[in-house]
Amino acid sequence: MEAVIVPEVAEQQPEGPPARPPESMAEPGAPTGPGFGADISSRWASACRRYQYFLDKSTPYVGRRWAGAAVLAFIYVTRVLILQGFYIVTYALAIFILNLLIGFLSPQVDPETQELLDGSSSPALPIKSTDEFRPFVRRLPEFKFWYSIVKAFFIAFIMTFFSVFDVPVFWPILLFYWVLLFTVTMKRQIIHMIKYKYVPFTLGKQRYTGKRVPSNDDLDLDN
Numbered sequence: 001m002e003a004v005i006v007p008e009v010a011e012q013q014p015e016g017p018p019a020r021p022p023e024s025m026a027e028p029g030a031p032t033g034p035g036f037g038a039d040i041s042s043r044w045a046s047a048c049r050r051y052q053y054f055l056d057k058s059t060p061y062v063g064r065r066w067a068g069a070a071v072l073a074f075i076y077v078t079r080v081l082i083l084q085g086f087y088i089v090t091y092a093l094a095i096f097i098l099n100l101l102i103g104f105l106s107p108q109v110d111p112e113t114q115e116l117l118d119g120s121s122s123p124a125l126p127i128k129s130t131d132e133f134r135p136f137v138r139r140l141p142e143f144k145f146w147y148s149i150v151k152a153f154f155i156a157f158i159m160t161f162f163s164v165f166d167v168p169v170f171w172p173i174l175l176f177y178w179v180l181l182f183t184v185t186m187k188r189q190i191i192h193m194i195k196y197k198y199v200p201f202t203l204g205k206q207r208y209t210g211k212r213v214p215s216n217d218d219l220d221l222d223n
Contacts, residue, residue, distance in 0.1 A: 103140030
């Protein structure tokens with residue numbers, strides 16, 4: 001009998017895109033899919049939470065916070081004096097701090113604006129000793145005032161490393177403008193304080209303490 005020869009059939013490759021190599025065969029150090037972006041977002045969120053945690057922890061340390069701000073301001077002023085430049089940056093910084101100061105000294109609700117909105121002549125702040133005591137609420141809280149000043153000095157300090165911000169200018173003119181603006185602004189603020197009789201500080205203000213509950217030792221002494 002003659003042998004039957006069966007022809008070999010070539011294995012057909014499946015159509016479609018080539019298979020992705022396993023992750024173990026990928027090049028080391030290459031980003032793999034969406035996990036890379038998620039990892040960056042997670043690290044950024046963790047850093048923001050840690051930064052906010054330290055900010056919250058520094059809230060009760062008012063003296064230390066302002067001492068640090070004073071050191072940062074001293075470093076910035078020293079650098080400007082050494083470089084003999086960046087007067088435009090310093091002028092903008094001084095204007096920004098003046099604006100923050102006005103917000104720090106102003107009440108959260110302006111009595112003059114409140115009168116116009118309500119249509120009544122009764123002020124929002126007490127003007128007589130017999131009026132009800134109302135605590136002074138600032139338009140810009142102390143912590144935000146400090147934090148904004150620190151950020152402003154830090155940004156201005158970084159800008160001193162770029163010569164593009166060193167615009168030549170006659171600095172006495174800028175100093176005169178700022179002193180004039182400071183005088184006019186503070187005069188208007190003081191007139192507003194005198195008109196509505198409020199002081200943006202807690203020194204000497206009336207304080208209320210709860211009624212003391214007598215203890216057992218006090219009752220024994222009375223007997």
